[in-house]
Amino acid sequence: MNLKIETKNGFNDHAKDRSQVEVGQDAKSRARKADLLETPMREGAFDLSDAEKMLQIEDKFRDIMDILGLDLTDDSLKDTPKRVAKMFVQEIFSGLNPENKPAVSLFDNKYEYRQMLVERDIKLHSFCEHHFLPIYGKAHIGYFANGKVIGLSKLNRIVEYFSRRPQVQERLTMQIAAELKRVLKTNDVAVYIDAYHMCVQARGVQHESSSTVTSDFSGKFLEENTRREFLQAIKGS
Numbered sequence: 719m720n721l722k723i724e725t726k727n728g729f730n731d732h733a734k735d736r737s738q739v740e741v742g743q744d745a746k747s748r749a750r751k752a753d754l755l756e757t758p759m760r761e762g763a764f765d766l767s768d769a770e771k772m773l774q775i776e777d778k779f780r781d782i783m784d785i786l787g788l789d790l791t792d793d794s795l796k797d798t799p800k801r802v803a804k805m806f807v808q809e810i811f812s813g814l815n816p817e818n819k820p821a822v823s824l825f826d827n828k829y830e831y832r833q834m835l836v837e838r839d840i841k842l843h844s845f846c847e848h849h850f851l852p853i854y855g856k857a858h859i860g861y862f863a864n865g866k867v868i869g870l871s872k873l874n875r876i877v878e879y880f881s882r883r884p885q886v887q888e889r890l891t892m893q894i895a896a897e898l899k900r901v902l903k904t905n906d907v908a909v910y911i912d913a914y915h916m917c918v919q920a921r922g923v924q925h926e927s928s929s930t931v932t933s934d935f936s937g938k939f940l941e942e943n944t945r946r947e948f949l950q951a952i953k954g955s
């Protein structure tokens with residue numbers, strides 16, 4: 719596997735100091751890769767039900783708003799803690815719960831299509847785990863079918879599932895690639911993400927035009943010609 723991170727048109731405080739990271743194949747780096755791949759979760763992460771989590775988050779978020787000095791009796795603000803709690807648990811962070819992982823149906827590759835398949839412009843909405851601000855952009859996926867093909871919308875679902883977590887873009891890229899390799903039973907997978915980070919645009923350096931590109935190429939995509947064909951296919955999107 720080969721993970722590359724680059725930043726276009728400026729810098730991003732996530733990619734700073736490692737504008738180009740290459741993960742090799744030796745045992746040490748494989749172990750490090752496994753660590754990088756998992757979203758850090760504490761023990762007992764799912765001891766509470768979703769309903770209990772929402773009640774507790776609502777309570778804590780009300781405290782945050784109150785500390786900021788907001789008037790929680792105001793009509794417009796009074797239900798915000800409840801809305802935020804529901805949004806965290808049921809929507810934007812629902813991908814933390816493995817129960818929400820999309821079931822994937824595979825079909826026989828009866829046409830014996832052996833060429834590269836590219837699904838491009840998959841919309842991506844995630845949240846940076848350092849600031850809890852949006853990351854948004856596009857994901858592009860390529861693979862070579864190994865006997866089975868996947869329903870195309872399932873590619874989007876896999877991207878969505880891993881995006882619905884507090885994330886760093888590097889890990890998000892790797893998690894999507896690992897899941898695709900697992901379900902497609904092939905190593906010939908490419909994932910390319912080009913995304914904007916609100917924590918870079920709206921605060922800190924305020925570089926509005928900076929986007930961050932991460933990619934994960936394995937198997938046939940490590941060959942220069944194949945990789946070029948894939949990059950050509952997603953170009954201009």
Ligand SMILES: [Zn+2]
Nearest residue numbers: 846848849917
């Ligand atoms: Zn951030």
